[in-house]
Amino acid sequence: MALHPVLESVTARIIARSKPSRGAYLAHLDAARVKGVQRGTLACTNLAHGFAAFPANDKLSLKELKKPSVAIVSAYNDMLSAHQPFEGFPALIKDAVREVGAVAQFAGGTPAMCDGVTQGQPGMELSLFSRDAIAMSTAIALSHNMFDSAVYLGVCDKIVPGLLIGALHFGHLPAVFVPAGPMTTGLSNSEKAKIRQLYAQGKVGRAELLEGESQSYHGAGTCTFYGTANSNQMLMEVMGLHLPGAAFITPNTPLRAELTRAAARRAAVISAQSDEYLPVGHVVDEKAIVNAIVALLTTGGSTNHTLHLVAIAKAAGIVIDWDDFDELSKVVPLLTRIYPNGNADVNHFHAAGGTGFVIRELLDGGLLHDDVTTILGKGLRAHCTEPFLGENGQGVVWKAAPEQSGDEAVLRKITAPFSPDGGTVLVKGNLGRAVMKVSAVKPEHQTVEAPALVFNSQEDFMEAYKAGQLDRDFVAVLRFQGPRANGMPELHALTPALANLQDAGRHVALVTDGRMSGASGKVPAAIHVSPEILAGGPLGRVRDGDIIRVCARTGTLEAKVEASVWAAREQATADLTPNSVGMGRELFAMFRHSVSEAEQGATTFPLPSPIPTVVGLHDKDPVGNTVPGSDEDFSMKKEA
Ligand SMILES: O=C(O)[C@H](O)[C@@H](O)[C@H](O)[C@H](O)COP(=O)(O)O
Numbered sequence: 343m344a345l346h347p348v349l350e351s352v353t354a355r356i357i358a359r360s361k362p363s364r365g366a367y368l369a370h371l372d373a374a375r376v377k378g379v380q381r382g383t384l385a386c387t388n389l390a391h392g393f394a395a396f397p398a399n400d401k402l403s404l405k406e407l408k409k410p411s412v413a414i415v416s417a418y419n420d421m422l423s424a425h426q427p428f429e430g431f432p433a434l435i436k437d438a439v440r441e442v443g444a445v446a447q448f449a450g451g452t453p454a455m456c457d458g459v460t461q462g463q464p465g466m467e468l469s470l471f472s473r474d475a476i477a478m479s480t481a482i483a484l485s486h487n488m489f490d491s492a493v494y495l496g497v498c499d500k501i502v503p504g505l506l507i508g509a510l511h512f513g514h515l516p517a518v519f520v521p522a523g524p525m526t527t528g529l530s531n532s533e534k535a536k537i538r539q540l541y542a543q544g545k546v547g548r549a550e551l552l553e554g555e556s557q558s559y560h561g562a563g564t565c566t567f568y569g570t571a572n573s574n575q576m577l578m579e580v581m582g583l584h585l586p587g588a589a590f591i592t593p594n595t596p597l598r599a600e601l602t603r604a605a606a607r608r609a610a611v612i613s614a615q616s617d618e619y620l621p622v623g624h625v626v627d628e629k630a631i632v633n634a635i636v637a638l639l640t641t642g643g644s645t646n647h648t649l650h651l652v653a654i655a656k657a658a659g660i661v662i663d664w665d666d667f668d669e670l671s672k673v674v675p676l677l678t679r680i681y682p683n684g685n686a687d688v689n690h691f692h693a694a695g696g697t698g699f700v701i702r703e704l705l706d707g708g709l710l711h712d713d714v715t716t717i718l719g720k721g722l723r724a725h726c727t728e729p730f731l732g733e734n735g736q737g738v739v740w741k742a743a744p745e746q747s748g749d750e751a752v753l754r755k756i757t758a759p760f761s762p763d764g765g766t767v768l769v770k771g772n773l774g775r776a777v778m779k780v781s782a783v784k785p786e787h788q789t790v791e792a793p794a795l796v797f798n799s800q801e802d803f804m805e806a807y808k809a810g811q812l813d814r815d816f817v818a819v820l821r822f823q824g825p826r827a828n829g830m831p832e833l834h835a836l837t838p839a840l841a842n843l844q845d846a847g848r849h850v851a852l853v854t855d856g857r858m859s860g861a862s863g864k865v866p867a868a869i870h871v872s873p874e875i876l877a878g879g880p881l882g883r884v885r886d887g888d889i890i891r892v893c894a895r896t897g898t899l900e901a902k903v904e905a906s907v908w909a910a911r912e913q914a915t916a917d918l919t920p921n922s923v924g925m926g927r928e929l930f931a932m933f934r935h936s937v938s939e940a941e942q943g944a945t946t947f948p949l950p951s952p953i954p955t956v957v958g959l960h961d962k963d964p965v966g967n968t969v970p971g972s973d974e975d976f977s978m979k980k981e982a
Pocket residue numbers: 456457458459461499568569570571644646832834858859860861
């Protein structure tokens with residue numbers, strides 16, 4: 343099937359836009375490569391330190407400077423149910439790589455924050471920045487420079503993006519991502535949401551709420567809604583950074599263990615020491631990034647990827663923006679309905695056909711680039727498969743994904759999608775540019791025009807809700823939630839209250855320079871408003887009572903205020919000191935001061951360029967030119 347013309351044109355535009363930075367990136371990648379094993383560049387003392395604690399057999403292999411060494415970078419901790427299973431993975435990996443004549447070394451751990459534990463709490467104000475801290479921790483692990491390939495153990499929201507950003511700064515090394523899989527299905531997500539709304543109405547108490555939550559989140563593995571964590575899994579599959587179909591195999595099962603061993607062997611086999619060298623910097627190219635955007639859209643994936651994918655692309659020297667998402671969204675059909683976009687969870691999705699089914703349908707529909715490089719080599723078709731245990735429960739065999747969906751209520755063929763478009767759109771107007779995911783919003787709620795109610799915090803909003811002041815039509819303008827203000831926390835805790843008001847027949851919407859969770863859904867929300875207020879964004883001029891129009895169909899985000907009144911408005915201010923101290927927030931001041939706009943990924947790292955500088959704070963390079971990818975560069979482009 344010929345490629346869809348919009349896929350072609352958006353890809354061509356991204357390649358052209360990225361030429362300078364992608365060129366600089368690939369130059370850096372080539373410069374990092376050495377003849378022989380990377381550890382051969384170390385002095386004897388460095389090397390001795392690097393294998394001092396290793397068993398004799400591995401030490402000998404490392405000393406000989408011939409066999410590849412595979413770095414293990416792991417985001418294991420007990421806080422994330424999704425990461426808890428990683429505890430035993432390093433031993434499996436070390437054992438598996440010996441089978442192919444390599445050595446594996448636990449290079450380093452990275453932090454991992456559970457957004458479920460911190461949702462609605464002060465800790466959530468570190469969450470977005472934890473992505474870049476994870477990228478930095480990955481670099482610290484790999485900076486030992488003992489390694490010829492790497493496996494990355496991570497699943498959740500900021501962790502996979504952070505690991506991949508870090509991995510891309512070592513783009514000369516192959517990268518294999520190793521997931522741990524979803525927890526088994528507990529209380530359904532829709533049942534869970536219902537109990538939350540009843541609690542918000544005061545109809546059930548804490549005991550019932552905690553019981554419901556505990557039945558939903560009941561064991562090891564990723565939470566089973568299609569939020570950012572499971573969106574990460576879909577993206578790793580479509581970018582060819584997982585072994586095919588590894589995403590949604592349950593933890594602590596024989597197949598999960600065999601997949602982990604097979605992933606470790608693959609990482610060793612594709613190092614520069616083999617004739618199948620596949621560095622991650624060549625796997626993640628413009629076509630892979632476009633494939634990731636398409637997979638996100640077709641599955642109604644997390645809005646957080648309109649930040650994370652931008653930051654990941656940037657790490658590889660590739661510049662994407664929300665116009666790219668918006669144009670692709672108009673032609674990419676919705677092929678899955680997984681909560682919050684439906685009632686099913688990822689276990690149902692996997693059973694109905696899973697990631698291999700989606701990739702095949704999109705390839706057949708001309709909506710994915712097949713001519714990409716993955717950890718298996720050339721071509722994406724190899725990822726249209728599903729893994730099964732091999733003979734006598736040893737190893738893994740892959741079979742073609744099923745031709746037909748196992749459940750049309752969860753997964754559809756491209757010939758009969760749930761909707762002709764992907765449902766994550768750009769909305770823009772005199773309030774700035776924002777993202778709106780409507781795949782979980784009923785059509786009758788996708789346009790809201792109502793008076794503004796302005797809040798400076800989610801606590802203020804909840805106070806007004808509990809005081810019964812919100813039983814009306816309104817657009818909640820929640821401001822000072824951008825990355826420079828308070829780290830851009832997810833505002834998912836507002837969902838039950840907004841959903842109750844919507845269910846009661848009120849026309850409500852949310853507009854904010856903050857974010858929602860990947861699991862947020864049914865209430866229309868224009869989020870990530872750029873520029874944020876602290877960067878002079880016009881959201882700071884909105885006052886209570888202004889009529890605000892948010893419309894997904896026309897892509898509109900505007901305050902209907904008479905032009906001379908609007909022009910005369912002062913920019914709102916707020917006391918943000920409470921957001922700069924406590925719960926460790928004082929350690930992240932440098933992130934708040936140098937973070938880029940949401941549409942540039944809300945990241946603190948510069949685009950690869952011959953003279954890398956920190957964007958945000960310094961929009962000019964040492965000789966006074968505007969730094970590509972800086973705020974100034976970005977806003978200049980948007981004005982042009
Ligand atoms: O982007 C996401 O998917 C969220 O960050 C998710 O990881 C988080 O845990 C939410 O809190 C949803 O879970 P709850 O509805 O249980 O809060």
